[in-house]
Amino acid sequence: MARRKEIIVGVDMGGTSLRALVVNEENRILAVEKTPTKRDQDPENLIEDIAAEVEDAVESAGLRRNEAVDSSSGLVHAAPNLGWKDVRLGPKLSALLGVPVLVENDVNAGVVGEHALGAGRGVQELVGIFVGTGIGGGIISRGELYEGCRGAAGEIGHMVLEVDGPRCGCGKRGCAEALASRTAMEREVRAAIKEGAKSCVLDIMKERHKERMTSSIIVRALKNKDRVMRGVLRRTEYYLGILVASVVNLMDPECVVIGGGVAERLQEEFVGPIRKTARKYYLSQRDAARIKIVPAQLGDNAGALGAVVLARKRLHLAR
Amino acid sequence: MARRKEIIVGVDMGGTSLRALVVNEENRILAVEKTPTKRDQDPENLIEDIAAEVEDAVESAGLRRNEAVDSSSGLVHAAPNLGWKDVRLGPKLSALLGVPVLVENDVNAGVVGEHALGAGRGVQELVGIFVGTGIGGGIISRGELYEGCRGAAGEIGHMVLEVDGPRCGCGKRGCAEALASRTAMEREVRAAIKEGAKSCVLDIMKERHKERMTSSIIVRALKNKDRVMRGVLRRTEYYLGILVASVVNLMDPECVVIGGGVAERLQEEFVGPIRKTARKYYLSQRDAARIKIVPAQLGDNAGALGAVVLARKRLHLAR
Numbered sequence: 001m002a003r004r005k006e007i008i009v010g011v012d013m014g015g016t017s018l019r020a021l022v023v024n025e026e027n028r029i030l031a032v033e034k035t036p037t038k039r040d041q042d043p044e045n046l047i048e049d050i051a052a053e054v055e056d057a058v059e060s061a062g063l064r065r066n067e068a069v070d071s072s073s074g075l076v077h078a079a080p081n082l083g084w085k086d087v088r089l090g091p092k093l094s095a096l097l098g099v100p101v102l103v104e105n106d107v108n109a110g111v112v113g114e115h116a117l118g119a120g121r122g123v124q125e126l127v128g129i130f131v132g133t134g135i136g137g138g139i140i141s142r143g144e145l146y147e148g149c150r151g152a153a154g155e156i157g158h159m160v161l162e163v164d165g166p167r168c169g170c171g172k173r174g175c176a177e178a179l180a181s182r183t184a185m186e187r188e189v190r191a192a193i194k195e196g197a198k199s200c201v202l203d204i205m206k207e208r209h210k211e212r213m214t215s216s217i218i219v220r221a222l223k224n225k226d227r228v229m230r231g232v233l234r235r236t237e238y239y240l241g242i243l244v245a246s247v248v249n250l251m252d253p254e255c256v257v258i259g260g261g262v263a264e265r266l267q268e269e270f271v272g273p274i275r276k277t278a279r280k281y282y283l284s285q286r287d288a289a290r291i292k293i294v295p296a297q298l299g300d301n302a303g304a305l306g307a308v309v310l311a312r313k314r315l316h317l318a319r
Numbered sequence: 320m321a322r323r324k325e326i327i328v329g330v331d332m333g334g335t336s337l338r339a340l341v342v343n344e345e346n347r348i349l350a351v352e353k354t355p356t357k358r359d360q361d362p363e364n365l366i367e368d369i370a371a372e373v374e375d376a377v378e379s380a381g382l383r384r385n386e387a388v389d390s391s392s393g394l395v396h397a398a399p400n401l402g403w404k405d406v407r408l409g410p411k412l413s414a415l416l417g418v419p420v421l422v423e424n425d426v427n428a429g430v431v432g433e434h435a436l437g438a439g440r441g442v443q444e445l446v447g448i449f450v451g452t453g454i455g456g457g458i459i460s461r462g463e464l465y466e467g468c469r470g471a472a473g474e475i476g477h478m479v480l481e482v483d484g485p486r487c488g489c490g491k492r493g494c495a496e497a498l499a500s501r502t503a504m505e506r507e508v509r510a511a512i513k514e515g516a517k518s519c520v521l522d523i524m525k526e527r528h529k530e531r532m533t534s535s536i537i538v539r540a541l542k543n544k545d546r547v548m549r550g551v552l553r554r555t556e557y558y559l560g561i562l563v564a565s566v567v568n569l570m571d572p573e574c575v576v577i578g579g580g581v582a583e584r585l586q587e588e589f590v591g592p593i594r595k596t597a598r599k600y601y602l603s604q605r606d607a608a609r610i611k612i613v614p615a616q617l618g619d620n621a622g623a624l625g626a627v628v629l630a631r632k633r634l635h636l637a638r
Contacts, residue, residue: 125468141460148571149444149610152603159565160600163481163558172600239482246478247569251458252467281479281491284471291468
């Protein structure tokens with residue numbers, strides 16, 4: 001009996017870009033499409049863009065869509081980067097495309113991707129920490145995505161590391177995100193320069209016509225042996241090490257995956273110092289080496305690949 | 320067919336006292352025995368004391384022990400309060416008593432007790448925080464005790480709330496335990512008095528021949544409207560509120576149980592302000608009221624009752 005070919009499209013809808021990838025039943029990527037996200041547009045229009053992107057990706061893979069069978073629900077409660085609130089993304093996209101659609105938070109999907117196909121393969125208890133503009137996270141427990149009682153679990157960036165510390169984007173004070181995200185690093189670099197420290201960071205940004213300190217700018221400044229950048233990075237790694245240890249002391253996972261642009265580009269140069277600080281802060285030193293702290297492996301595809309894995313499971317498609 | 324009577328003895332072996340309670344198949348307490356723990360004695364002697372205590376409790380309940388069937392393993396890796404390291408408590412006690420024995424960390428057992436029979440009945444996802452000399456914690460996930468990959472999960476007191484903050488008993492800096500335990504409160508009260516603040520706390524301690532600021536002394540000082548005590552308590556509640564929020568942002572549990580002497584004595588007067596701060600620090604305000612923050616209900620019996628519940632499950636006794 002011939003098995004029907006199973007094709008799944010994973011979409012990662014970020015604040016800056018929209019990525020769709022098509023995989024076959026072995027999770028081999030058949031095609032990737034990427035376009036910039038048009039911000040602040042009407043949800044209806046963006047949903048149509050997503051549908052078009054999916055169609056394009058399927059076509060790039062040389063495939064034709066099957067006819068609709070059923071659709072799953074997927075409500076976006078809030079996507080501040082897009083200006084969305086309570087958008088029925090799943091049902092609408094499903095109606096447009098005529099196939100089942102599953103919607104998941106991008107960081108959770110990224111953690112599922114790294115667990116199923118990346119740096120966390122084979123472990124049962126995993127925590128993912130993604131350091132970018134903010135700090136996102138997700139938890140795998142007993143081999144499955146752990147979402148908590150309201151679907152709100154995994155907000156590692158909003159664990160407080162410094163009571164009454166610097167103001168966070170969320171409005172509170174001292175969150176990990178306010179101390180160790182790329183945004184926090186940029187704030188510290190700018191503050192040091194304002195106080196008279198010599199740094200090439202702002203020059204590189206100007207040269208590249210960038211308004212924000214992206215991870216490639218961080219890497220460039222480190223290659224130039226920029227001392228301000230190096231100092232700020234060391235402090236960030238220290239904060240992240242303590243954050244990892246706090247999570248380990250609470251949850252004792254087998255593996256902590258560190259993702260995001262800086263981790264991807266610097267790999268062990270970034271993760272090594274985080275691991276070193278974390279181990280110092282573990283309460284139980286017994287079998288400390290058993291807890292793996294490793295860089296993510298799937299890069300920008302993590303979210304879309306994780307969505308594929310979740311879709312396969314939740315939509316009860318046969319593997 | 321008559322069901323065989325099932326009797327389980329729960330023992331809570333603390334640094335200051337040894338408690339044994341006997342329950343029937345409906346978890347009704349038939350007898351409680353309590354004696355002070357003799358510190359720094361040889362593990363062999365203490366194990367014999369425990370065995371004698373169990374015998375006494377069973378006798379107090381008017382029962383006779385059944386003959387041995389089987390025994391379960393139970394190794395104590397480290398019990399610093401008792402000066403123990405790698406003691407084969409389970410097998411030894413089992414040999415002495417001739418019945419199956421299960422050994423579990425006291426805080427984990429306390430959380431299981433509160434979940435099964437106390438403040439957390441009926442929820443699937445629960446976090447317990449016990450504030451005493453230190454801060455202990457435990458996690459219930461999907462209705463079961465969550466122990467992590469090395470059995471080290473739940474160390475909520477060693478999540479860092481203040482990077483480079485005050486030195487903790489564990490040797491690191493800024494742990495919740497170093498900021499919000501009863502030990503930390505006493506340190507702050509003494510510091511305030513040293514700086515000239517007026518407080519009756521030391522007088523109450525002297526009057527009661529206590530060297531440490533126990534929770535009953537805290538309650539007494541609050542009744543006297545001691546301003547130093549009130550200020551230190553408010554700050555402690557603030558730290559604990561932020562700690563609870565950090566855990567909620569990470570794990571999104573249904574219920575957080577606050578235990579320990581201060582919580583038991585002050586109840587809502589202590590838990591109310593913790594809840595208020597915690598809610599401010601939740602990242603997701605959606606359904607915030609769904610997360611219950613409540614005082615523990617089982618008092619000093621929580622650990623021994625939790626041990627009974629675990630024993631029933633793990634030793635595969637029919638309920």
